[in-house]
Amino acid sequence: MGDRPQLERLRDSFDLPGLKMGVIPDRTQLDIYPGNSFSIFDGKRVELENLGDNPTHTDRQQVTAYQRAFELLARGAVYGDEARTLIQTELGAL
Template sequence: MRPTATFTNLTPVRNKERPMTDRTASAPDPAAAHASAVPQPDWPAPLQSGTGPVQAAFRRLVESTTHYLGYSPNIVWGNLQTLPYAEEVLRLVVDLHGTPRDVEAGAAERVARAQYIGSGGRTYHVLLGEQTLLTGIGGPGVMRPQLERLHDALSWPGLTLGIIPARARLAVYPGDGFGIHDETRVEVEGFRGGETITDHRVELFHRAFDLLQQSAVYGDEARALITQALQHT
């Protein structure tokens, strides 16, 4: 049976019947606790101080998040990246934006997020596109250990990891990667930089996650996809 986006023995992450209204109109913004955790949209500006401060700020957001839903169509989710993989990804980012090349500091902060998986009652439900297993970040020497880490992560407590097969029929177009923090805050990343969303559009990302999840496989089926990718890396 496919896992759902709610969490057992916890207050449901969300109510699917809730209308798409701006919840800030009648109550304080529940995302306010996260408001200063990461830089706001437009990466080039905050990145001028280097990837280290940006990634440190994002790690603080991850630390303060109890329930997380995430989708990454073509690169490994940040919390599961190995250090060499994270360094390669951030090197590509700074090369694109022409910002300081402190990739070692940024990568160290990024991989530090893994410590929160399975700790403090935190729960993570993450969907990866199969392309994630195939995207050539850093070559085989980087990709093989990264794929092995994903293989191991399938059994980590506190983490539900699904993979959307490349040939799976989709119920929604793939779109950009995103993360939903504690139901109320969405972080979206792309070439343009990062975007933080805390208004009524958060509901759209919940719906997108539900639709993407319909195409995902878990457990042994996900493990088979990772094993296949390893055999061809």
């Protein structure tokens, strides 16, 4: 999938109920390296997205570590109209 469809999907996702989506601008100084993608489900399960496998963690210590990582990443993100504008700007540059 190319950049345009991915960005359009992200832009359109802002209106999904129950989703709070942030965008980390490319020049943001982060307190933690973003690493691989992960998702946290109900604070009880973490699913990782690695190249060779997609492990799931349910161990409380692991879940807590990923929740902390998410909090650090979230500090560098922008939300709402500012995030939507970043995505729209990128789409306009394509």
